[in-house]
Amino acid sequence: MEDAKLTPRKLATRIGVAPKTVERWLADAELLPHARNRVDACRALKVDEDMIWPKAVQERVKTGHDRELAHAYPYRSACPSTVWGELIAGASTDIFFAGYTNYFVWLEQAAFIETLRRKIVSGCRVRFLLGDPDGEVTRQREAIEDVALSVGTRIRISLEHLGRLGPLDGLETRFSSPEDAVNHVSLSVFRFDHDALVTPHLARLVGHDSPLLHLRRQGDSGMFDRFAEHAEELWDRGVPQTP
Structure with a gap:
């Protein structure tokens, strides 16, 4: 602060x-400010974060099995739509929506059809794995959720949007097989190259009320690969659909 010619009051104003x-912060060396405040403070002082708060840097360096966990949200709806948008925009080879309805993404991502079309034209493989809107598991889930916008309706909305997008080489749509429908409805996997957003569905809760994990692949046989393999297995046994 002396080098930057800033008093506590001036620094506070800056950030x-x-x-x-x-x-x-000055009185308690163990106190760790919010990440945004740390970034702003370091920018104002023109120093690296590890000089002032080395503990924050150390905590970000993971070496165990949790190193692929980039972030965790108690609710899927707590994950900002900008995170989804950035992952979609950053993917270049594989975009895979393996949610049971995939309904919400059409609402939350602006101009999503045009975005996917550009991805496909540029060579990115885009896949949608959906539940069968007329399947028995879908009817059972509708009774469990008991909400106005039924599971089958949400699936048909996704199919309607996909119909507007396709058919296109590079766009693939499948229904999970009747044998896999229970496994599909209980776990959603959304893959964007080496990032994945995973939602295990809890009891009677709809997707946006269930937790979400953001995984980033760091090596073979990690958490990312485990969930990706689950989605691929459902895909391999799925029933191809024509948008």
Whole structure:
């Protein structure tokens, strides 16, 4: 702070916090500010984060089985739509939506049809694995969820959007097989090259109320590969559909 010619009050003004907040940082070396405040403070002071808060850097370096866990959300709806958008935009070889309805993505991503079309034209493989809207598991799930917008309706909305997008070489759509439908409805896997968003569906909860894990592949046989293999197995036994 002396090198940057900043007092606690001036630093607080620069990063948009109360002066007492900066004073607490100075008084307690173990206190770890929010990530955004750390970034803003380091920018104002023109230093690297590991110089001021080495603990924050150390905690980000994972060496165990959890190193592929980029982020965890208690609810799928808590994951910002911008995260989905960035993963979709960054994927160049494989986009795989293996949710049971995949309904929400058409609502949350602006101009999603045009985005997917550009991806396909550029050589990216785009796949949608859906539940059978007329299947027995779909009817059972509708009774469990008991919501106005039924599971079958949400699937048909996805099919309607896919119909507007296709047919295109590079776009593939399948229904999970009747034998795999229970496994499919209980776990959604969304893959974007080496990133995946995974939602295990809890009891009677609909997808947006269930937790979500953001995984980033770091090597063979990790968490990413386990979930990716699950989705691929369902895909291999799925029933091809024509949009």
